[in-house]
Amino acid sequence: MVREAVGGARNAFLRYFAHVFWVMKIRVLADSVVNQIAAGEVVERPVAVVKELLENSLDAGASAVEIEFSNGGKDYIRVEDNGCGMTFHDALLALERHATSKIQAFEDLNSIQTFGFRGEALPSIASVSQFSLKTRSTKESFGTELFVDAGKLVRKAECGMPVGTRIEVSQLFKNVPxxxxxLKSDITEEAHIVECVKTYALAHPQVAFTLIKNGKTLFRSPTCPTLLERVREIWGSVAQDLIAFDYSDNCHLFGLVGKPSISRSTRQEILLFLNRRPIENRTLSFAITEAYHSYIPEHRYPVAFLFVEIDPCEVDVNVHPGKREVRFRNPSEIKECVMKAFGATLEACHPQTAPVVDSTVLLEETPFLAQETLSLASHMTTPVRETPPIALNLPINLNWRYIGPVDDCCELFNGPHGLIIFNAHSAQQRIWYERIQEEFAGETVSSQCLLLPLSLELAPILAPSFNKKLAFFEHCGFHIEPFGGNTFRVDALPSWLDPSRGERFLYDMAEFIYQGNFIDQKPHVAYEVMARHAALQTLQEGYTHSPEAAIRLAEALMHCKNPHTCPRGKPIFFELPQSEINRRLGL
Incomplete structure (x- = not known):
């Protein structure tokens, strides 16, 4: 019975499968469906529309480009330029799939010198929006106006306009709900558009850029004689910490190198350009971080703008739908050139070493940042409210006898059972971390008012999410107010934060917030992030080797709740027993 039932079920399934197999037929998709599928690869979000239209303007030889958008680009995008424009016939062809003026044969893909070359952008955008194109070529005395609604050409007519092209995109994804x-929130989509326009403006200082959001001009940058001038106009104060370089070997490299005194917690401000095209490339990014490895602390990243100019035959840009990723023919040569160029530039700038701070400063039984130690009086209008000191009950009897330094950060002790190797930097981090955590555990966090407020200028992509967390920062001892655009005014800092490191600390927090690593709905998580990051920054404060400093540091560590590991979980010290020493020496 069971066998017959199983056999019958199998036969029924086979009959159903055969029916489906023979009934289903291969069909050619309609052009509207094809365009919508293609749009899913080319137009992922509003910033992709801005990018494609902006690249067309630059390929057309424009010397001025104006970009306007509203509601994060979801409802309206306009890109207008004074490039060469198109004739009536060319404008109609531009809306056809794979119609382009930039390549003619397959061999042209080996030497691409324009941003666009596939002929997919305009028809893809027009298929998922209300699309308006106005253009005029120097060859005609009249302009052309085309209106497309969700892929259907609704109107074509002549119009009056100057030479150039104006494209308006409304109701993006209206037929693809x-x-x-x-799509993300308007603020997030807006930040991506601003970042995109800034990147292309940086790549083309000879072109004037204007960016308008909801009728308000975000920035207007005329043509600039140098790359540094364009950075100064758009990025602001970061320009003063950049050094120009120019290097030629197997390829031509130029750009701006950030001084070792400025660094970031992410790679977000390492911008790469290949023949003026913004790209993402792990080889180049790794080469830059390697060049900086002896100049900035571990897990920190430089600010760098690298331009690579190379024969188009030596690189393939047709490996990604968005053309952001590229493949070099000889990546090892490019990497070597980048490391040489950055290494020579960093050597020439002779960065000053970080100031050396005696470790005993951090271990005195005083409030977190004693005024006499850090000279905060010059920064404050009101005295710091004292934090109750953490009782160390020094000295305690460790039965450790100091022998001497092992290297720049390690000390050697003779303990009751053998030799002890002690990492002074990790010990400083643990002590500082637990003191900050103790401060957060109280009802209020003490603050220090600054005599000269700090001006915190964030990248456009970071500012919106940071602005949402200002109330939480207020609870943590900060006083921060929006100051227009992407700038914030900082009037007060927690007493545990050195004002000289305040701007950098807050920039790092803004990056953590943007990455989703900062959850203020769970205060203990946010406190953990802030305390750990503040403690890790003590690595840059240096350490003075002396028997007194090493002993006091070890004694203070023993009063911590967890004296065995640093905030990153790495061991602070370990003991090499005398029995193990005897065994290794054959005694």
């Missing part, structure tokens, strides 16, 4: 539903 699923895609529109998955």
């Amino acid at each position: 699923v895609r529109r539903k998955f």
Whole structure:
């Protein structure tokens, strides 16, 4: 019975499968469906529309480009330029798939010198929006106006306009509601558009850029004679810490190198350009971080703008739908050139070493940042409210006898059972970390008012999410107010934070917030992030080797709740027993 039932079920399944197999037929998809599928690869979000239209303007030889958008680009995007424009016939062809003026044969893919070359952008954008194109070529005395609604050409007519092109995109993804539903908030989409325009403006200082959001001009940058001038106009104060370089070997490299005194917690401000095209490339990014490895602390990243100019035959840009990733023919040569260029530039700038601070400063039974130690009086209008000191009950009897330094950060002790190797930097971090945690555990966090407020200028992509967390920072001892655009005014800092490190600390917090590593709904998580990061920054304060400093540091460590590991979980000290020493020496 069971065998017959199983056999019958199998035969029924086979009959159903055969029916489905023979009934289903291969069909050629309609052009509208094809365009919408293609749009899913080319137009992922509003910033992709801005990028494609901006690249077309630059390929057209424009010397001025104006970009306007509203509601994060979801409702309206306009890109207008004074480039060469198109004739009536060319404008109609531009809306056809794979119609382009930039390549003619397959061999042209080996020497691409323009941003666009596939002929996919305009038809893809027009298929998922209300699309308006106005253009005029120098060859015609009249302009052309085309209006497309969700891929259907509704109107074509002549119009009056100057030479150039004006494209307006409204109601993006109007006929693809699923895609529109998955877009991020207006603030997030806006930040991506601003970052995109800034990147292309940096790559083309000879072109004037204007960016308008909801009728308000975000920035207007005329043509600039140098790359540094463009950075100064758009990035502001960071320009004063950049050094220009120019290097030629197997390829031509130029750009701006950040001084070792400035660094970031992410690679976000390492911007790469290949023949003026913004790209992402792990080989180049790794080469830059390697060049900086002896100049900035571990897990920190430089600020760098690298331009690579190379024969188009030596690189393949047709490996990614968004053309952001590229493949070099000889990546090892490019990497070597980048490391040489950055290494020579960093050597020439002779960065000053970090100031050396005696470790005993951090271990005195005083409030977190004693005024006489850090000279905070010059920064404050009101005295710091004292934090109750953590009782160390020094000295305690460790039965450790100091022998001497092992290297720049380690000390050697003779303990009751053998030799002890002690990492002074990790010990400093643990002590500082637990003191900050103790401060957060109280009802209030003491603050220090600054005589000269700090001006914190964030990247456009970081500012919106940071602005949402200002109330939480207020609870943590900060006083921060928006100061227009992407700038914030900082009037007060927690007493445990040195004002000289305040701007950098807050910039890092803004990056953590943007990455989702800072959850203020769970205060203990946010406190943990802030305390750990503040403690890790003590690595840059240096350490003075002396028997007194080493002993006091070890004694203070023993009063911590967890004296065995640093905030990153690495061991602070270990003991090599006398029996193990005897065994290794054959005694």
